[in-house]
Amino acid sequence: MKLTLKIWRQKSKDDKGFFKTYVHNHVSPDMSFLEMLDVLNTELIKKNEEPVHFDHDCREGICGMCSLYINGKPHGPLQTTTCQLHMRSFSDGETITIEPWRASAFPVVKDLVVDRAAFDRIQQAGGYVNVNTGGVPDANVIPIAKKLADEAMDAAACIGCGACVAACKNASAMLFVSAKISQFALLPQGQVERKERAEKMVAQMDAEGFGSCTNTYACEAECPKGIKITNIARMNREYLSAMLSSYKIESKGGGD
Ligand code: FES
Incomplete structure (x- = not known):
């Protein structure tokens, strides 16, 4: 699958933040959403670019760390955690917008990581x-x-x-x-x-x-x-x- 990702990048709590667009050519429908971001980060690191920061821990739908706002919905299109969401829920060629939780009580720490x-x-x-x-x-x-x-x-x-x-x-x-x-x-x-x-x-x-x-x-x-x-x-x-x-x-x- 080939995807266009619009990802929120924010250096720190006080930084203004902006959307950056990435074209991701190496996505398998069997990857979890977080694995898809792992592969993107590997490519960014190879190019000496700053990887996208996001929270995760168990990757089993238990800990509640993986808090991403995907295409305007918390955890994306399915009623599950982001780590349990798979790329087969998206279509080849799709543009996906990825943001952190938006709430003043959850300030952004960096990129997609918020302080809960x-x-x-x-x-x-x-x-x-x-x-x-x-x-x-x-x-x-x-x-x-x-x-x-x-x-x-x-x-x-x-x-x-x-x-x-x-x-x-x-x-x-x-x-x-x-x-x-x-x-x-x-x-x-x-x-x-x-x-x-x-x-x-x-x-x-x-x-x-x-x-x-x-x-x-x-x-x-x-x-x-x-x-x-x-x-x-x-x-x-x-x-x-x-x-x-x-x-x-x-x-x-x-x-x-
Ligand atoms: S990483 Fe633990 S619930 Fe998603």
Whole structure:
């Protein structure tokens, strides 16, 4: 396959950036999108040109690092991660436009690499459970209804790639944050910090500068892991309930 690639090049966070066009003659339909970029980079290095910087780690659809905006869609034409996208999804002779995620909370580090540390800080604010250490507990010590276990696992499938933010016209991170809140709120192990978690994670999300959800469903449509927008409704209920109980405690002077 022969492709024309319009790739965003940006030297640093403060650089203006521009699209550079490359003609790529050595593309196999069986290559993954990232392998196609690897081959391009090998050619650029041979010509003493600066390779295109892009993020990746597992290349198995697990880590969420490969965040590319391809032809105006996060992760490209299929609802999968960029590393799981193959060149057979494109046509010979096609022009492909490749950009980094666009959101002020995800500043560009270089070329196609963005800084997604905002997600880490949201997780650090409350996306954890405290557990007693010790021996491995017996299976079924805490019975959990299958429906709840399934819903929690579906929410936990979020890999934090940020496609939801990139897809949203408001750059909202609510699909990500709601998945992380839901995976614990649905399980007995997540109950101890339940209220504190919702309050702190939502506060951190706002502090990072992400926008609000206006129910366009763009995030759900683009999420490579099929995270459902119903998690956002759950997050809103969790947050409201946490705020109401904090208000009750405060108005009683800190008592119960
Ligand atoms: S490189 Fe890990 S999900 Fe794509």
